[in-house]
Amino acid sequence: MTDENHLPRHLLLIDDEPNILNALKRTLHREGYTIFTAGSGAEGLELLATYEIGVIISDQRMPQMTGVEFLRKVKVNYPKTIRLVLSGYTELETVTSAVNEGAIYKFLTKPWDDEQLRIQIQDAFLRYEMKQENLRLTEQLKFANEQLSRLNQNLEQQVAEKTSEIIKNITILQISQEILEYLPLAIIGIDDQQIIAISNRRADELFRHSPSQSLLGLPISQCLPEALLSIVQNVLLSGITKYDHGVLPLFEGMNTRVGISEMGRHSNAKGTILILSPFKAN
Numbered sequence: 001m002t003d004e005n006h007l008p009r010h011l012l013l014i015d016d017e018p019n020i021l022n023a024l025k026r027t028l029h030r031e032g033y034t035i036f037t038a039g040s041g042a043e044g045l046e047l048l049a050t051y052e053i054g055v056i057i058s059d060q061r062m063p064q065m066t067g068v069e070f071l072r073k074v075k076v077n078y079p080k081t082i083r084l085v086l087s088g089y090t091e092l093e094t095v096t097s098a099v100n101e102g103a104i105y106k107f108l109t110k111p112w113d114d115e116q117l118r119i120q121i122q123d124a125f126l127r128y129e130m131k132q133e134n135l136r137l138t139e140q141l142k143f144a145n146e147q148l149s150r151l152n153q154n155l156e157q158q159v160a161e162k163t164s165e166i167i168k169n170i171t172i173l174q175i176s177q178e179i180l181e182y183l184p185l186a187i188i189g190i191d192d193q194q195i196i197a198i199s200n201r202r203a204d205e206l207f208r209h210s211p212s213q214s215l216l217g218l219p220i221s222q223c224l225p226e227a228l229l230s231i232v233q234n235v236l237l238s239g240i241t242k243y244d245h246g247v248l249p250l251f252e253g254m255n256t257r258v259g260i261s262e263m264g265r266h267s268n269a270k271g272t273i274l275i276l277s278p279f280k281a282n
Contacts, residue, residue, distance in 0.1 A: 007132075014039075014040070021039075028118065055125055057121070058071055058084070071104050083104045087110065186275070186278070189271055197271060206251070206278070
């Protein structure tokens with residue numbers, strides 16, 4: 001029996017007596033199976049090599065190769081098939097042994113009951129299709145796991161590359177900060193609220209009120225001299241992006257060259273940089 005949800009059901013019947021094969025075909029002709037027949041185990045193996053068979057029913061008493069011997073070979077070469085044997089009661093011990101070792105799924109006795117035969121074959125195909133579906137799902141899961149593994153490897157590589165880039169940037173930043181600290185210039189970064197966001201050692205030395213105090217976080221109105229504060233605020237209010245080389249006598253015996261530049265021309269930063277270069281007055 002077939003429907004849109006699974007492949008056609010191929011059934012192989014093996015018996016050396018043509019009248020038995022014809023009787024089986026008559027019993028099953030309305031079930032919708034594609035039925036293949038063979039008169040011996042050798043013919044059955046040839047059909048299995050050509051067609052994808054789902055369920056096999058083999059007679060036990062056949063010349064040259066018994067049904068159990070045939071189905072043992074099928075188990076090795078076509079393990080996905082569901083294998084049944086037709087047997088008389090006198091052969092129960094032989095067939096039971098084959099069932100126990102997995103060579104056959106179950107045995108059907110002769111003479112058979114037509115309705116029971118149809119039920120048993122229906123059950124065999126359901127079992128076969130379940131095995132096929134499990135194999136399909138297993139392959140899908142394997143494929144999904146392989147894809148996930150590749151994605152994880154790519155993610156790990158990206159994380160490693162990003163981590164390396166971050167470490168590199170941190171190193172560059174640390175070097176830049178160290179260079180900034182030891183410049184002879186006073187560098188002050190002012191944010192949009194006129195709060196000092198950056199100051200190097202030279203700036204702290206020039207404008208802090210105590211040796212332990214840093215300028216960071218202070219409003220410029222609290223730490224810059226009035227003359228310098230006036231210039232900075234005028235520049236900020238006027239919207240000028242750059243002011244260079246104004247000279248102020250901010251410290252006794254020294255003049256200070258003043259540079260003011262708006263941040264953001266080479267980065268996404270916002271604010272203003274104040275650069276002060278004190279030198280001795282003539």
